Amino acid sequence: MKTLKIAIQKSGRLNEKSVELLKNCGLNFENYKSSLISPVSNFPLEILFLRDDDIPEYVQDGIADLGIVGENVIQETEVEVSYLQKLGFGKCSLKIAVPNNNTIDDLQQLNGRSIATTYPVILGKFLKEKGITSDIRTISGSVEISPGLGLSDAICDLVSTGGTLKSNGLKPFADVMSSEAVLIGRKGSENEDLVQELIQRIQSVLRAKE
Numbered sequence: 001m002k003t004l005k006i007a008i009q010k011s012g013r014l015n016e017k018s019v020e021l022l023k024n025c026g027l028n029f030e031n032y033k034s035s036l037i038s039p040v041s042n043f044p045l046e047i048l049f050l051r052d053d054d055i056p057e058y059v060q061d062g063i064a065d066l067g068i069v070g071e072n073v074i075q076e077t078e079v080e081v082s083y084l085q086k087l088g089f090g091k092c093s094l095k096i097a098v099p100n101n102n103t104i105d106d107l108q109q110l111n112g113r114s115i116a117t118t119y120p121v122i123l124g125k126f127l128k129e130k131g132i133t134s135d136i137r138t139i140s141g142s143v144e145i146s147p148g149l150g151l152s153d154a155i156c157d158l159v160s161t162g163g164t165l166k167s168n169g170l171k172p173f174a175d176v177m178s179s180e181a182v183l184i185g186r187k188g189s190e191n192e193d194l195v196q197e198l199i200q201r202i203q204s205v206l207r208a209k210e
C-alpha cells in the first residue's frame with residue numbers, strides 16, 4: 001500500500017489549527033518544527049510542512065495527495081485542484097487598505113494609484129472587473145510597510161484580526177475576497193480509498209465541533 005502525503009503550512013496563521021485538526025483525527029505524529037516531513041505512526045500518511053504558497057502546486061502535480069491551504073492561495077496560483085472540504089478556520093479577507101490620513105473614499109480614486117500586494121492575480125481581476133487601472137506592485141511580504149516607505153499609495157493584503165493594518169497606520173478600504181482554510185485534493189488520485197478514509201475522519205471531527 002502506498003503512503004499518502006498531506007501538505008500543511010509550515011508556519012503562519014494556518015499551521016497550528018491544521019496540526020490540531022490532524023491530531024483530532026487520531027493521527028499520531030511529531031510536530032517537528034525543523035523537519036519538513038513527519039511520518040504518521042498509525043496511518044499510512046506523511047505530513048509535509050511547506051510554505052502555504054507552494055501547497056496548491058504540490059497537490060496539482062501529485063507530490064502531495066492532499067493539502068490544507070487558504071482559498072486565497074488557491075485562487076492566486078490558478079491551479080487545477082479539487083476543493084474537498086471547507087475547514088472552518090483561518091477565516092480572513094483580502095482587503096485593499098490605505099493610510100489612515102488618506103482621503104480616498106471611492107474605488108475609482110484608485111485609478112492611476114499604486115497598490116502593493118502579494119496577490120497580483122486576484123487583485124488584477126478585481127480591478128479589471130471594476131474598470132480600474134492601478135499600478136500593481138508585486139512584493140513577496142511585509143506589504144503593510146510599503147505605503148509608509150513611499151513605495152505605494154495603497155496595499156492589498158489579508159486581514160484577519162486587523163492588528164497588522166492598525167499597527168502600520170492603515171485602514172481597510174475595500175473587500176476583495178473572503179477566505180478560509182480548505183482541504184484540497186486532486187482528481188484521479190491513485191490512492192482514492194485512503195484519501196476517502198482521511199476525508200471521512202476530517203468530516204467527523206468537523207461535525208463533532210458543530
Ligand code: PRP
Nearest residue numbers: 012013157158159160161162163164165
Ligand atoms: C497575513 C497578512 C498579514 C496578517 C494579517 O499573513 O499577510 O501579515 O496575516 O493578520 P491580522 O489582521 O490578524 O494582523 P499570513 O499569516 O497569511 O502569512 P503569509 O503572508 O506569510 O503567508
Ligand code: ZN
Nearest residue numbers: 012051052053
Ligand atoms: Zn504565504
Ligand code: MG
Nearest residue numbers: 141142143158
Ligand atoms: Mg503576511
